[in-house]
Amino acid sequence: MRRHFAFLDGQLATRPFLAGQAHAMADIVALCTYDFNGHLNELDPEAGRACLLEWYERVSGRPSASACARSTHPGVGATAC
Numbered sequence: 001m002r003r004h005f006a007f008l009d010g011q012l013a014t015r016p017f018l019a020g021q022a023h024a025m026a027d028i029v030a031l032c033t034y035d036f037n038g039h040l041n042e043l044d045p046e047a048g049r050a051c052l053l054e055w056y057e058r059v060s061g062r063p064s065a066s067a068c069a070r071s072t073h074p075g076v077g078a079t080a081c
Contacts, residue, residue: 003032005049005052009050009052010051018055023059026057
């Protein structure tokens with residue numbers, strides 16, 4: 001996963017969202033994957049990855065992501081939507 005986080009950080013150095021200038025399905029899937037893997041594998045995805053951290057703050061701060069993070073699902077952590 002660390003290689004993937006490094007790849008995403010590099011891609012996000014040139015654009016605000018994974019697919020370009022606008023929030024898209026790629027960002028939604030990546031946010032869920034990011035949260036799930038970080039939680040499950042106890043990774044620190046932001047370690048040394050400023051662009052990835054900025055992207056994470058941007059997409060996780062959206063109202064839909066906030067609503068998902070607050071929901072509860074039996075057997076699933078609150079951050080794994």
